[in-house]
Amino acid sequence: MAFDQQQKSVSRATNPLSLGRAIMAVWQKDWRSEWRTRAALNAIALFSLTAPVILGFSVARQKLPPEALGGLLWTVLFFAALVGLPRAFVKEEESGTAVLLRLHFPADAVLWGKVLGQLTLLLCTQAAAVPLFVLLLASQVTQPALLGLVLLLGDIGLAVSSSLLGAMAAQARSRGTLFCAIAAPLLLPLLVSAASATAVAFGARGDWSAAVEAMAAFDMAVVAAAWMLWEFVWN
Secondary structure (H helix, E strand, O other): OHHHHHHHHHHHHHOHHHHHHHHHHHHHHHHHHHHHHOHHHHHHHHHHHHHHHHHHHHOOOOOOOHHHHHHHHHHHHHHHHHHHOOHHHHHHHHHOHHHHHHHHOOHHHHHHHHHHHHHHHHHHHHHHHHHHHHHHOOOOOOOHHHHHHHHHHHHHHHHHHHHHHHHHHOOOOOHHHHHHHHHHHHHHHHHHHHHHHHHHHOOOOOOOHHHHHHHHHHHHHHHHHHHHHHHHHHO
């Protein structure tokens, strides 16, 4: 019976349509649960909205250069992500639902469903946080399309990385500390490239293509790593 269940799980994972439905089911479960509790959403939104307000008062009547604005924006977004994103797997372990996920969904569906949930959470909070940052710090967005592209690439990297690392850290005792210790050095190349490209979007002179290419390469590398390592991490 266990063998039949395993075979069924494998067949579902190899069928693109079934896998897509399973991914959406995991995403819907996470989003409904998050909408009821709003634990991660409130934490990320609170940090994302409070930090620009504090920075706005701190640098009032000062004109920051675009390079500083790019670094500040991604510092805010990164620490906001560290506050809320690890909860995706911690709550599964604490409530005991991780076992049910392993029984009812293929591993790939859990990974990409969680990534989709993390990405949705980031996009929703940034839709309010980024305009507030631009307004309060008197930033001038000279290339809005570039800023949108950088935010999307950065969010993809954050979502995939936090899903993979969150699953690893959720089974440890010092979950929050371990996640931060692993995520900070791993995401440093993504954050540096994102800050550099964002500075150009805010009006700095320079070529943004190298930074965007570095972000795209990071995203592809972390997606490949998650795809290869997830079966081992999750099981």
